[in-house]
Amino acid sequence: MSAVETLEKLAIDVNATWEDLTEKQRQEIEMLKASAKVMNLFMTVTDPDSPEEEPVDAPDKES
Amino acid sequence: MNNNKGSLVCVGPGMTLGAHISQRCRHHIESADVVFTSCHPIMEDWIATMNPDVRSLQGMYGENKDRRITYQEMHEAIMAEIRAGKRVVGAFYGHPGVFAKVPHQAIAQARKEGFNAHMEPGISAEDCLYADMGIDPGTYGCQHFEASQYMFYNHIINPYSYVILWQIALAGDLSISKRVSSAAERQVLVDMLLEHYTPEHKVGLYECPSLITDAVRMDWIELKDLATAELNPVTTMVIPPGKKLLKNEQIVAQLAAINQI
Numbered sequence: 001m002s003a004v005e006t007l008e009k010l011a012i013d014v015n016a017t018w019e020d021l022t023e024k025q026r027q028e029i030e031m032l033k034a035s036a037k038v039m040n041l042f043m044t045v046t047d048p049d050s051p052e053e054e055p056v057d058a059p060d061k062e063s
Numbered sequence: 064m065n066n067n068k069g070s071l072v073c074v075g076p077g078m079t080l081g082a083h084i085s086q087r088c089r090h091h092i093e094s095a096d097v098v099f100t101s102c103h104p105i106m107e108d109w110i111a112t113m114n115p116d117v118r119s120l121q122g123m124y125g126e127n128k129d130r131r132i133t134y135q136e137m138h139e140a141i142m143a144e145i146r147a148g149k150r151v152v153g154a155f156y157g158h159p160g161v162f163a164k165v166p167h168q169a170i171a172q173a174r175k176e177g178f179n180a181h182m183e184p185g186i187s188a189e190d191c192l193y194a195d196m197g198i199d200p201g202t203y204g205c206q207h208f209e210a211s212q213y214m215f216y217n218h219i220i221n222p223y224s225y226v227i228l229w230q231i232a233l234a235g236d237l238s239i240s241k242r243v244s245s246a247a248e249r250q251v252l253v254d255m256l257l258e259h260y261t262p263e264h265k266v267g268l269y270e271c272p273s274l275i276t277d278a279v280r281m282d283w284i285e286l287k288d289l290a291t292a293e294l295n296p297v298t299t300m301v302i303p304p305g306k307k308l309l310k311n312e313q314i315v316a317q318l319a320a321i322n323q324i
């Protein structure tokens with residue numbers, strides 16, 4: 001089982017804890033975290049020179 | 064409707080890998096011809112196990128690069144595959160439509176060009192915050208603002224309700240290209256908030272973990288210390304009510320008269 005799969009399993013199983021993992025599994029997770037790139041999180045921006053478009057009365061919802 | 068079979072669904076696998084993804088979200092990812100992702104890199108690795116063609120949009124960010132350019136590049140990458148007739152899924156961390164421009168704009172553009180496009184909800188940082196901090200937005204009401212938008216434009220804060228400021232680490236950044244703003248820029252925000260709250264008013268700094276093995280961050284500080292507090296791109300700021308709710312006697316009396324209470 002890969003470290004990612006171990007993380008998924010740990011997230012799903014509410015009865016499982018970090019202590020239930022083998023030493024190897026814990027090390028693999030730590031190595032995976034250490035090697036992961038930094039996440040770019042910001043998905044929105046406020047432009048100080050251009051406010052958002054006027055809100056519409058009827059948002060374009062697909063029927 | 065466009066006869067080209069291209070389509071778009073924007074989904075959200077949630078905040079924590081494995082814990083929040085819905086069955087529909089996973090099935091959309093598995094069924095797609097191509098999946099674009101913008102998530103924690105380990106979550107992207109995980110999504111890559113669900114479909115043979117998963118492409119990260121994270122590489123479009125750049126040091127000191129205007130994020131409006133990044134979002135336009137993301138948009139164009141997504142639209143190119145839709146126009147090529149692909150069944151496209153965009154997987155954006157948390158909820159794809161909460162404080163995320165690209166999914167909404169891509170859906171709008173796809174529909175404009177006659178393609179089927181829609182969004183599926185996901186678990187956002189807001190949802191995790193309510194659960195972890197024991198906050199019910201219905202108790203006193205809850206306002207949400209992008210921190211810089213609150214600073215740049217004339218929003219009206221309601222100090223009787225919760226106020227949540229998103230992207231707090233970027234508060235006051237006019238360049239739209241930084242990862243974090245400066246203490247001086249944040250002090251401007253503090254000074255704005257001091258019009259409504261005392262310097263000692265406790266505000267929460269919240270971070271939801273991307274991995275189940277990591278801890279939730281819930282730090283309470285005094286508002287006056289915000290400028291120098293440790294803020295990360297993932298930090299969300301929670302401002303509890305600063306004033307007690309006041310009964311609107313006139314309206315209550317008016318309603319009582321209607322029902323002759």
